[in-house]
Amino acid sequence: MRRSAKYFLPVLFLLGAAVAHAGQGKFYIVGMGTSKDLVTVRALEVIESADIVLVETEGERAYWGDFITGKEVWSRPIALRVMYGADPEKIADPKKRAKAEKGVRARKEIVDRVTAAVREGKIVADLQGGDPMVYGLTFMLEQLPKDIPTEVIPGVGAFQAASAAVKMSPPFGYDTSAVILTMDDWEGRVDVNEKLMAAGSTLVVYTMLLDYERLFAQLRKHYPADTPVAEVVDAGDRENQKVIRSTVGRFLDEIDYKNLPDERHILLVGKFL
Ligand SMILES: C[S@@+](CC[C@H](N)C(=O)[O-])C[C@H]1O[C@@H](n2cnc3c(N)ncnc32)[C@H](O)[C@@H]1O
Structure with missing residues (x-):
């Protein structure tokens, strides 16, 4: 390959990626492994491309600090897990029903926020410890509108x-x-x-x-x-x-x-x- 082409092609590729990103938002769930040095190359690429990252706790935010410096960080609080899967209408106990309804509202709120960001062309990466598909938080994959592109990056789980x-x-x-x-x-x-x-x-x-x-x-x-x-x-x-x-x-x-x-x-x- 001629020298000029050799150096030009990667630049073209990067420009291409930037252009593709400019118009197209996407939601990722990223498995971060159980330790910083078990994060995969693919996870790092996705985080690098992300405009917004979601973390569950302040501890995670600090732990993954090196990877997410300069990113807009949103909190995806543990409360979102509360009574996930329970249908409030089927719960007779008023206290439990109120708790389930609160969880439903909180999940809808974050789904709406992510939907709006992706529709604006943003890349949103939801960082999760271990592998997200084992007791991780996957409701967004079910609740995001079907036109929102999604991908799951597997991680090294517990x-x-x-x-x-x-x-x-x-x-x-x-x-x-x-x-x-x-x-x-x-x-x-x-x-x-x-x-x-x-x-x-x-x-x-x-x-x-x-x-x-x-x-x-x-x-x-x-x-x-x-x-x-x-x-x-x-x-x-x-x-x-x-x-x-x-x-x-x-x-x-x-x-x-x-x-x-x-x-x-x-x-x-x-x-x-
Ligand atoms: C909500 S689950 C999330 C699991 C995670 N998605 C995974 O694949 O590792 C949390 C549980 O995973 C286990 N876990 C997560 N990280 C761990 C670690 N570094 N060492 C041992 N157990 C861990 C613990 O049993 C903990 O209570």
Whole structure:
């Protein structure tokens, strides 16, 4: 290739990208991984192109500071998760109904704001820890008008990072070959943990508001007491990651589970350990 063409083509490409961006807004959900150095190249490209980024907490805003410097930052508060999926009209209790209605209003507000921004040609990137498709916040994909272009950028989630931390592959449980990703038995769920445990498969328990005592009472009924468990704290974070090992029978007595850091620990259960 002639020298001039070699240097000219990338410039043309960049101009092309800028022109494409000028008229076309888009909404992205970006998986940020469980640690800064697990953010993907694609995630960084999207953030670079974004006019507006959404973050859930001030802590995330500070943590991802290097990536989002100079961007307009909007808050996507945790309150948006409240009673997502519940239909207020089907709730008899007036207090709960009011709470559900508040959640519906808050979600509509942010959907309307994002819609207006994308229609103005803005790129909006909603940054989410880990992988957005596992207990992330995906309602905007359902609620944005159909003409709003959307894309999801996958990230390294707590499941993958915790599996790497224990250096054992959760699907390979000797005589079992499945993994169940689950969480506490929140109200209204039909796939409650006791039903899932009956299969004896590997369990990966996300710990949002987890009642450990109830969970281990359930586990003890379905898994032998010597079944290994591992609590992985700060999975994927090379400096702080910690693996705490125990068994189904001993966990509640020997692990200080009440003082694990909020939202940064995940529980693995099964023979694969
Ligand atoms: C709302 S979920 C979000 C999960 C996230 N989308 C993912 O793929 O990692 C939050 C839960 O994920 C788990 N989690 C998230 N980050 C973690 C980390 N760095 N180490 C261990 N567990 C983590 C915890 O169980 C936490 O309660």
